[in-house]
Amino acid sequence: MTGTRQPGKDPDNKETYIPRRPPLLDLFPPTTPYSSGFLAVDDIHNIYWEQSGNPEGVPIVLLHGGPGAGATPIHRRFFDPDHYRIVIFDQRGAGRSQPLGCLKNNTLQHLIDDMEVLREHLAIDRWHVFGGSWGSTLAMSYAIQHPKRCLSLILRGVFLCEQEEIDWFLYGMNSFFPEAWEQFAGILQPEEQGDILESYYARLTDEKNPERQLEAAICWSLYEGACSSLMPNYETITTEEQKQHALALARIEAHYFKNQVISTEKSILHNIDLLRSIPAAIIQGRYDVICPIRTANKLHLLWPEADYIVVPDAGHSALDAPVRSRLIEATENAKGIT
Numbered sequence: 001m002t003g004t005r006q007p008g009k010d011p012d013n014k015e016t017y018i019p020r021r022p023p024l025l026d027l028f029p030p031t032t033p034y035s036s037g038f039l040a041v042d043d044i045h046n047i048y049w050e051q052s053g054n055p056e057g058v059p060i061v062l063l064h065g066g067p068g069a070g071a072t073p074i075h076r077r078f079f080d081p082d083h084y085r086i087v088i089f090d091q092r093g094a095g096r097s098q099p100l101g102c103l104k105n106n107t108l109q110h111l112i113d114d115m116e117v118l119r120e121h122l123a124i125d126r127w128h129v130f131g132g133s134w135g136s137t138l139a140m141s142y143a144i145q146h147p148k149r150c151l152s153l154i155l156r157g158v159f160l161c162e163q164e165e166i167d168w169f170l171y172g173m174n175s176f177f178p179e180a181w182e183q184f185a186g187i188l189q190p191e192e193q194g195d196i197l198e199s200y201y202a203r204l205t206d207e208k209n210p211e212r213q214l215e216a217a218i219c220w221s222l223y224e225g226a227c228s229s230l231m232p233n234y235e236t237i238t239t240e241e242q243k244q245h246a247l248a249l250a251r252i253e254a255h256y257f258k259n260q261v262i263s264t265e266k267s268i269l270h271n272i273d274l275l276r277s278i279p280a281a282i283i284q285g286r287y288d289v290i291c292p293i294r295t296a297n298k299l300h301l302l303w304p305e306a307d308y309i310v311v312p313d314a315g316h317s318a319l320d321a322p323v324r325s326r327l328i329e330a331t332e333n334a335k336g337i338t
Contacts, residue, residue: 024321025328027077031086038098039121041114044105048096049089049118053081058151059124060331061087061115063131063138065157068252070095070245074319078130079331087127089118091138093252101248103205103255108161108262112142119149128334130327132156132318133291134256137268143278144271152337153280153306154330156323157288157316158296160269161262165295169257170196176289177227184223187215201254204247214243220250227289230315272302279337280306281330285314285323 036050053076060079064071071088079086090097092106092114115138119127128151131139136155143150159165174181185193192199203209203216218237237246262268280303284296293310300308307330314322 024325025332027074027324027328028080029077030073031076031081033076039118041092041110041117042105044099044102045092045110045114046098047089047092047114047118048098049087049122051085051087051122052076053079053084053086055085057083057085058335059085059087059122059127060334061089061119061127061129063129063135063142064088064091064094065131065133065135066094066249066253067091067111067134067138067256068094068101068249069134070097070248078318078324078327080335083335084128084331085124087118087122087124089114093248095245095248100244101251103251106252106255108138108141108256108260111138112145115142116146116149125149126151128152128154128331128337130154130331132327133159133316134161137161137262140268140275144268144274147274147278150278152334153275153278154283154327154334155280156283156318156327157291158282158284158299159291160267160295160299161256161260162264162267163261165291166197166257166261168292169290173227173289177223180223180226184219187219197254197257200250201258204251204254214247217247217250218243220253221246224249224253224290228315228317230285230287230313230317230320269298269302272299276303276305279334281309281333282306283309283311283323283326283330285311285316285320287314288316290316 031052033050033052038046038048040046062075070090075088076086091111093102126149129139136158139153139155143153188199200216203212206212237243282296282300284293286293309326311322311326314320318324318327
């Protein structure tokens, strides 16, 4: 794969060109897993996994975002089920994995190790790795440690889990979504708003006050959801299941933002040489407020060998139609990688 040209002078004929918008691609039809189960990765955690598509196909693994968001059936639909052996799993404490929302033994390194345990459990030699947002952090971190296991990387909404990005999530998004931020910060006392993360973490881990936990979780989840799409997205959290998954998401995100920040000295960006030989696509919404484009651009400048696709009319969500289409295009292009 090669880097994407930017508008301007065509390198071949020197004429100014205007890039054409590719046609939008739609999701593949719904599929049903042909196998699934739980895998004990230590004495505490059992991670949910499933396989769909072609049992004899080329393996591709999806890494969900969050951390803590979990995967859903729609995630299977980014991949051609006739070509791919689609592997999806819920990371520790997320989705259908057990125990839900558990923070103990829950670190980036644990998740990397879980991927290797799952790969060996499924008798997969190499697989394509597809991850967005936090999933891009995990995908790159995994590939740095296990480059020979990666056929390719497809990354969306790049996130490096560095302090600057976390501060942006907690405070900077107020510049674009002030109404959502006011609701997010509004449950805190004025004196608590100087350290939103610590204040939310205290609430989300207050086992003695479940109502306080749940209030914080819902506010956190609705804030993130409201800022994820280019067009307004007003989610509701009403069922008990939705509430419990909102609690898991908020607890795990706050836990990682507090305890698993990657220092600038250990930044993923310092390890790009370990990724350079892996075919890769970086897909970034121009108006992604959750994971602003500056991070993806830093990655692109250090890794020009990777395709870099800036989607001009999209935000953060993988389900924004233009982003969705470019992701499907990337999975189709990856069919030629062996």
